[in-house]
Amino acid sequence: MEPDDAPGGAPSGLHLPDPWPGFDHACRERHGVADPELALAHGVAVQRFHDRTAREGWSRARPGIRLHPHVNDSVQQRLLVVTVSTGGLAAASRDTAAWLHGLQRYPPDRPSVAVVHSCRATSYRDVSVHRARWLTADDIVEVQRVPTLSIRAMLLSSVRAPADRQRARLIDVLHLGLVTPAEILALLDATGPVPGKDTLRRLCEELGPLLIESxxxxxxxxxxxxxxxxxxxxxxxxxxxxxxxxxxxxxxxxxxxxxxxxxxxxxxxxxxxxxxxxxxxxxxxxxxxxxxxxxxxxxxxxxxxxxxxxxxxxxxxxxxxxxxxxxxxxx
Incomplete structure (x- = not known):
């Protein structure tokens, strides 16, 4: 074992298990996206993380963000690069969130991520970024290891879409029992001015009493x-x-x-x-x-x-x- 490859922080004379394999496995499960925080969570020192990923040819997606050389590129990986690198609240949004939740068959041509207004986030490859002043930690869930807007927050993020598309999506989520009209309306009541949210409110009030399956x-x-x-x-x-x-x-x-x-x-x-x-x-x-x-x-x-x-x-x-x-x- 090379000196810089030894488990960091181990007292002299003790032979502790090497944490790198556990970190490597966690990185693969997270679509190949690694950062110092993930390394530390698995007992890998930050300096060792940077040294070994450089030696093994991990690509540099963003400052501090490394991509596993044996994990293929994917939409989930690109979304994670954006959400992990923001340093604040960020989650897949709009049709991207709908795809992750299984509400549409294919991801959109341009995946999107919503971030809190104070975040300094930029797009990455084909992933676009938009700001949401209303975004809170309660609006984010993990789907396929990717931070994703909850169903009701996903609907709110899509209020700029045409009304017929919003209606179709709302029918699907209500029929599947993924959210109730009352839960959506409660989020709208708690949210400040958002252009287009009155359309979602009207659709909730119209479709809520009905039983529509598709x-x-x-x-x-x-x-x-x-x-x-x-x-x-x-x-x-x-x-x-x-x-x-x-x-x-x-x-x-x-x-x-x-x-x-x-x-x-x-x-x-x-x-x-x-x-x-x-x-x-x-x-x-x-x-x-x-x-x-x-x-x-x-x-x-x-x-x-x-x-x-x-x-x-x-x-x-x-x-x-x-x-x-x-x-x-x-x-």
Whole structure:
């Protein structure tokens, strides 16, 4: 063992385990990002950290920040370089936080980090930095070893996004039970002036009382309502003879028609398709008529979907259901 490679601070005559392997393992788990604080936490002296990382060819990302030579570059690594080097509160934000939380499939082209206003932080590679006066330690959680805004703080950081994108994201987090409208509103109440936060407040107040399972369901209900169909923008409970009951996504109550939007992401596996068939079969014991709506048909052949809905309405009216309610007329 070379002199500068000996465990630092060990009394003469004692043979303590070398702390470097533990530090090396921790660095690999942290996407290859190391700094003197991580070294000290694992018993490696700061001077030894600098000497050995230089000798082994660790790249210098920022002053004091070294990258492990055997860990590949990643979005998480770049985010950590920024958050570790700020010296203050910093966390992945906006769509980047949504990606880390599993709310979107791919990271954004330009990942972002939010920092407190007093921090002296700069961008690194493709990672941008924006300041958030409202940011506190309570707004930050660790996801995939990366400091990340909590769900409600992530929503607040995204208030400059178009309202329809905010609506879709809010529907997802509410349906998954990741946050409640009351928790979001409490953060908004505790936050000073933030441009755009009134839009998030309005969306919370609108969507909070509703039970919406997906943005596809929301789009179907809102579009039909705009065309004159009495579509409920919330799930609806239907009683069945076995007492189990059904919950349909979008109900046309006057004619007892249950619209079932079927997105590709939720109806792909054999198990999911089997559950769908069981749901459709359960309607046989009721006077409701299910109308499945395929996501691709809705996007590419909407007239076909609307024709199917109109045909179901006509059939129900022939059975005497909803005869007092005229269906909307489409051009």
């Amino acid at each position: 943005i596809f369901q929301d789009d179907v209900a809102r579009t039909l309502a705009g065309l004159g169909y009495p579509a409920e923008n919330s799930t609806h409970r239907i009683d069945t003879v076995d007492g189990m009951g059904l919950t349909c996504d979008v109900a046309l109550l006057p004619w007892r028609i249950a619209l079932e939007p079927e997105g590709d992401a939720f109806h792909r596996s054999r198990h999911q398709r089997r559950l769908d068939r069981r749901r459709i079969a359960a309607y046989a014991g009721t006077d409701w008529v299910p109308v499945p709506i395929d996501w691709r048909d809705w996007l590419e052949d909407r007239d076909h979907v609307l024709d199917a809905i109109d045909a179901a309405i006509a059939a129900q009216r022939r059975r005497g259901i909803g005869v007092d309610h005229l269906p909307p007329r489409r051009s």
